[in-house]
Amino acid sequence: MVFHVLTIFPDFFRGPFECGVIDRAQRAGLIEIRLHDLRTWTSDRHRTVDDRPFGGGEGMVLKAQPLFEAVESIWPDRKQGDLRRRVILLSAQGRKFDQGRARDMAEIDELLLICGRYEGVDERVAEHLADEELSIGDYVLSGGELAAAVVVDAVARLKEGVLGNRDSTLYESFSDAGLLDCPQYTRPEEFRGWKAPEVLLGGNHEQIRQWRKEAARAKTARMRPDLLES
Numbered sequence: 001m002v003f004h005v006l007t008i009f010p011d012f013f014r015g016p017f018e019c020g021v022i023d024r025a026q027r028a029g030l031i032e033i034r035l036h037d038l039r040t041w042t043s044d045r046h047r048t049v050d051d052r053p054f055g056g057g058e059g060m061v062l063k064a065q066p067l068f069e070a071v072e073s074i075w076p077d078r079k080q081g082d083l084r085r086r087v088i089l090l091s092a093q094g095r096k097f098d099q100g101r102a103r104d105m106a107e108i109d110e111l112l113l114i115c116g117r118y119e120g121v122d123e124r125v126a127e128h129l130a131d132e133e134l135s136i137g138d139y140v141l142s143g144g145e146l147a148a149a150v151v152v153d154a155v156a157r158l159k160e161g162v163l164g165n166r167d168s169t170l171y172e173s174f175s176d177a178g179l180l181d182c183p184q185y186t187r188p189e190e191f192r193g194w195k196a197p198e199v200l201l202g203g204n205h206e207q208i209r210q211w212r213k214e215a216a217r218a219k220t221a222r223m224r225p226d227l228l229e230s
């Protein structure tokens, strides 16, 4: 799977994409991440990507022209609505990202994530270039880069082979069971007087399975009762 990221700050991704699971997945050739500097598609001396908003008001807006030309040069023959090559505009106004959306996206061959900046992006990008607007939550970030990193991470780890153990994504929070993951403990058995649950220390797999199911349900009821309702 190929992730394209269109941004004015390609260096931003040095940290997030060069650590842990995502770094290993790239080295193993399971995913590929291509960072594209939006300023490549400018032609003036200052490599301008933004301009003042029509109608006045605060701040600057990312221009449509470099974004359209970037996508058209990355995928010359793509049309809006292509199911194998999706253009996603990160946006606080978008539909909300969740594990279900991550699973759907993991089925797509290539994703191109557009990172907005400033006051946002010329609306014609949402209307005529992107296939969808996607938000990672109801808060406003200063740019789409953090959101893009979140999406790449959540989608990439669902690809076959990226996590060592295939079952890891089957029994975690927001999987088909509809529950949060169960609480986990590791050594020592007792830490500052707090003991790990006795049942986990014995080798009775059926009891452990039962305990985990119950503990997952109890934690979901406590932290996210909304998940049990739906």
Ligand code: SAH
Pocket: 089, 090, 091, 092, 093, 114, 115, 116, 117, 118, 119, 120, 121, 134, 135, 136, 137, 138, 139, 140, 141, 142, 143, 144, 145, 147
């Ligand atoms: N004026 C806009 C916010 C612009 S923030 C508004 O009020 O809706 C600048 C950029 O950060 C956006 O273009 C978008 O790409 C990104 N961004 C901000 N919040 C985001 C969120 N919750 N999810 C995804 N991207 C976000």
